[in-house]
Each structure stands twice: as C-alpha cells, then as structure tokens.
Amino acid sequence: MATMEGVPSGPPENVTAIMNETVIIILWREPRAPLNGVLKGYKVSYQTKDQPELVVDVGLTNDMTRRSADNLTIRVSSYTVSGDGPWSDPIIATFTNYDSKSPEAVTASPLFSWHWWYVMLVVAVAVFGAIVGAIFLARVRKKETQYGEAFEPTVEQGELVVRYRVRKSYSRRTTEATLNRLGISDDLKEKLRDVMVDRHKLTLGKTLGEGEFGSVMEGQLNQDDYILKVAVKTMKIAICTRTEMEDFLSEAVCMKEFDHPNVMRLIGVCLQNTENEGYPSPVVILPFMKHGDLHSFLLYSRLGDAPLYLPTQMLVKFMTDIASGMEYLSSKNFIHRDLAARNCMLNENMNVCVADFGLSKKIYNGDYYRQGRIAKMPVKWIAIESLADRVYTTKSDVWSFGVSMWEIATRGQTPYPGVENSEIYDYLRQGNRLKQPPDCLDGL
Known part of the structure; x- marks a missing residue:
C-alpha cells in the first residue's frame, strides 16, 4: 500500500533580506518541520504598497536576487507534489531601515508578537528612569561647574559670597607633563599632541577582546553635542617594555594621516594613570566596528551556532573594499606588511576597513623597506621574496591581498592547510601555491 505525500508542515527557516x-x-x-514528501522547490512572495503581490517559483535554490524596492514585504514557502506549505512570517524591507550605500540584513519576525508587550514595558521603565535621572542631574548641575564645585551662596560681613573648589585642571601643561612621564621620543610626543583627548570624556564599557599585551573595550566618547560609540585599545602597561609602548603609540599616530572609508582612522589618544602611579597607560580611541574583525565574521558565518549564507556578491564586495583601502595606503607610500582578514574590520554597514598598522612602515626614500630587528611575522601571508630577504614593497602587500582573498573565498579557513609555518618558504620555493577553493568561480 503506497502512502500519499502531503504538503510541508512548516515554513522555510531564517528568512533574511540583504x-x-x-x-x-x-x-x-x-x-525544520516535516516535509511530508519530496521537496520540489520554493515560492517567494513579495509586494510593495503600490503594487500587487507577486509570487515567483525559484525551484530548489535557497536565495533570490531582485531589484531593490522600498517597503517590500517578503514571504517564502516550500512545496511538494501535493501542494504548497505554510508561508513564513513576513519581513518588511524599507530604505529607512538601511544605509543605501551598503548591504544590511533583516531577519524574519512576526508582525505581531507578545514580545512587543515586554518591549513596551522595558521602554516605559527606561523612560521613567531617564526622567528621574535627569531631575537628579539637574539638581547636581546647579552646584557644579565644568572644572569644580560651587557651594550654596552665603553672606559674610554683609556681602554675598560663593565658595568655589577646583576639581581638576585640564591645561596643556598637564598633558605635556604626562607625555614626558612616558619616556618616549620627542618626535612621537610632537605627533601625539595633536590627537590627545581628555580622559574624563571617555567612559569604558564591556571588554570586546583580550590578548597577551592588552585588550579592546567598548566605550563612549562625550563630544560637545553628542555621545560617540567607540572602540578603545588599552595596554597592559605592567608587562610591556618601553619599546612596545612606543610601538603601540606609533601605530596610533600613523593612523591620524588616513582619511578613507576603507581604512581605519584614529579618533584620539588619551593617557590614564595606573594604580601604582608608575607610567601612565596609553589608550587609543578608534571607531566602533559592530561586526568585529572580518576573519571571525567569516568563520562564524560558516561554523557558528546560526550559520549565515554569504552570497558571492558580498564576498567580492569585501575583497574590493580591501583593495580600495590598500590602494589608498599605497598612494600614501605606506606598506602594511600584515594584511590579513583578521586585521580588517567590518562596520555596521558591512563595509570593510583595513586596520592594525602595528607592522606598517612609511617609505620616505625608494620604494622598499628592509626589516631590521627580528619580529614575529605572519609567514603564511608574506610574499616569498620578503621571506627570503626581509624586503617589503607595496607589491609584497599585493601578495598578502591575494592570501586575504583566499581567506574570504573559503569563509575564514587557514591558508596552506596542513603546511607548518616553518615549512612555508620551502613549500613556495618548490612552486606550490594556494589551491582554488572548491566553490570559487574560475574568474575569481
């Protein structure tokens, strides 16, 4: 006795619009729900306010591309030979929710949900708290000025007197004295003067990442008329040498010369006193990058708890963003020397910014840089001539760009799998190169 097929029990999952x-x-x-038969394909429904609903049969593919339209309502269903399954919850894509210059994603959620009542309750509590806080701050502000505290006026010997106590001075002389305590070169001090930021304007938040010599934290920088969300790089001053501190600050001042949408820029540098009153700890303030470094983003899109399909168009855009940023650096006579997906950051608009200039060098004479002191180098990203002679040019950065393209095409895999760092030079000398990824287009 044959069993009749049915329609799918549930809608397609994780409907997303980029x-x-x-x-x-x-x-x-x-x-995820039972298909109750053999899946034959998908149907996509979309409509705008001004046009009727259109339903397109896209077959067994899991994506569809069409021309952008404002206020586009999207649903997806699957079908078997017996008919169509239920539609997914609609998602609405509007230009007001997206940056028109770069892709942004929205995932499906019900138009009406009991979760909205919880959201409204949280918002109401937050508004009430903000009002109470504003009243409290207004009272405190009456007694305070920018740099000190004014007490209530009193009358002494028939005259009105206001007592005032200075809280702290933020003079340039104080900044100069703090810079002198660092023990860095005069040239570096001169460059830092233009980018110094008052430490009291910076509020540190949660830690985003931590390494052997420092950490990256979320922060808020209080500007004159708004608060800017930033990323803050700090140093573990207790375990760092004077040379490492100078390298850390040199990387920061190097970024102050950059002005390009695909190159990380510097917001400022500030110094904070340490608990043991030793050297002040340098803090570098950078733009906040919502999606973190590109390598982690690619890796999680492939191996994370909720893997995300990245279309080829988006991967190619990542590559062209890096190429644009590197072309700009080359025009400024900068050699990066450490270009890799891990050193590229991804902002909220899915734009890639080349970052991490700890190994970069500016060429003043000629077109190459010869590495002097021995340093840890990312050998799998370094050009063969640089491995042999420790000579770097903008063309050796092009080699690193090719390796970075391979990382993007493989969604974050490690280059030269199965080859140890110590074997790379001989491996390349034998004529071996990175293999074409399985799903990479021949043209790419």
Whole structure:
C-alpha cells in the first residue's frame, strides 16, 4: 500500500533580506518541520504598497536576487507534489531601515508578537528612569561647574559670597607633563599632541577582546553635542617594555594621516594613570566596528551556532573594499606588511576597513623597506621574496591581498592547510601555491 505525500508542515527557516541601493538578496533555509514528501522547490512572495503581490517559483535554490524596492514585504514557502506549505512570517524591507550605500540584513519576525508587550514595558521603565535621572542631574548641575564645585551662596560681613573648589585642571601643561612621564621620543610626543583627548570624556564599557599585551573595550566618547560609540585599545602597561609602548603609540599616530572609508582612522589618544602611579597607560580611541574583525565574521558565518549564507556578491564586495583601502595606503607610500582578514574590520554597514598598522612602515626614500630587528611575522601571508630577504614593497602587500582573498573565498579557513609555518618558504620555493577553493568561480 503506497502512502500519499502531503504538503510541508512548516515554513522555510531564517528568512533574511540583504539590501542595498540596487538589489535585494533574499535568503532562507529548508523547513525544520516535516516535509511530508519530496521537496520540489520554493515560492517567494513579495509586494510593495503600490503594487500587487507577486509570487515567483525559484525551484530548489535557497536565495533570490531582485531589484531593490522600498517597503517590500517578503514571504517564502516550500512545496511538494501535493501542494504548497505554510508561508513564513513576513519581513518588511524599507530604505529607512538601511544605509543605501551598503548591504544590511533583516531577519524574519512576526508582525505581531507578545514580545512587543515586554518591549513596551522595558521602554516605559527606561523612560521613567531617564526622567528621574535627569531631575537628579539637574539638581547636581546647579552646584557644579565644568572644572569644580560651587557651594550654596552665603553672606559674610554683609556681602554675598560663593565658595568655589577646583576639581581638576585640564591645561596643556598637564598633558605635556604626562607625555614626558612616558619616556618616549620627542618626535612621537610632537605627533601625539595633536590627537590627545581628555580622559574624563571617555567612559569604558564591556571588554570586546583580550590578548597577551592588552585588550579592546567598548566605550563612549562625550563630544560637545553628542555621545560617540567607540572602540578603545588599552595596554597592559605592567608587562610591556618601553619599546612596545612606543610601538603601540606609533601605530596610533600613523593612523591620524588616513582619511578613507576603507581604512581605519584614529579618533584620539588619551593617557590614564595606573594604580601604582608608575607610567601612565596609553589608550587609543578608534571607531566602533559592530561586526568585529572580518576573519571571525567569516568563520562564524560558516561554523557558528546560526550559520549565515554569504552570497558571492558580498564576498567580492569585501575583497574590493580591501583593495580600495590598500590602494589608498599605497598612494600614501605606506606598506602594511600584515594584511590579513583578521586585521580588517567590518562596520555596521558591512563595509570593510583595513586596520592594525602595528607592522606598517612609511617609505620616505625608494620604494622598499628592509626589516631590521627580528619580529614575529605572519609567514603564511608574506610574499616569498620578503621571506627570503626581509624586503617589503607595496607589491609584497599585493601578495598578502591575494592570501586575504583566499581567506574570504573559503569563509575564514587557514591558508596552506596542513603546511607548518616553518615549512612555508620551502613549500613556495618548490612552486606550490594556494589551491582554488572548491566553490570559487574560475574568474575569481
């Protein structure tokens, strides 16, 4: 006795729209619910306020690309030979929710949900707290000035007197004295003077990442008329040498010359006193990058708890962003020397910024830089001539760019799998190169 097929019990999962000013890419996953038969394909429904609903049969593919449109309502269903399964919850893509220059993703959620009542309750509590806080701050502000505290006026010998106590001075002389305590070169001190930021304007938040010699934290920088969300690089001053501190600050002042959308820029540098009153600890303030470093983003898109499909168009955009940033650095006579996906950052608009200039060098004479002191180098990203002679040019950065492209195409795999760092030079000398990834287009 044959069993009749049925329709899918549930809708496709994880419906996502990636949108920019020209196209919208709609992505989804196979339903988790029973298919009750053999999956034959998917149907995508979309409509705008001014146009009727259109339903397109896209077959067994898990994505669809079409021209962008404002206020686009999207649903997806799957079907078997017996008919269509239920539609996914609609998602609405609007230009007001997206930066028109770069893709942004939105995932499906019900138009109406009991979760909204919890959201409204939280918002109401937050508003009430903000009002109470504002009243408290207003009272405190009456007694305070920018640099000190004014007490209530009193009358002494028939005259009105206001007592004032200075809290702290932020004069340039204080900054100069703090810089002198660092023991760095006069040339570096001169460059730092232009980028110094008052430490009291910076509020540190949660730690985003931590390494052997320092950490990166979330922060807020209080500007004159707004608060800017920033990333803050700090040093573990107790275990760092004077040379490492100078390298850390040199990387920061190197960034102050950059002005390009695909190159990390410097917001400022400040110094904070340590508990043991030794050397002040340098703090570098950078733009906040919502999606972190590109390598981690690629890796999690492939291996994370909720893997995300990245279309080829987006991967190519990552590559062109890096190429644009590196072209700018080359025009400024800068050699990066450490270009890799881990040293590229991804902002909220999915734009890539080349970062981490700890090994970069500016060429003043000629077109090459010869490494003097021995330093830890990322050998799998270094050009063969640089491995042999420790000579770096903008063309050796091009080699590193090729390795970075391979990282992007493989969604974060390690270059030269199975080859040890100590074997790389001989491996390349024998004519071996990176292999074409399985799903990479021949043209790419």
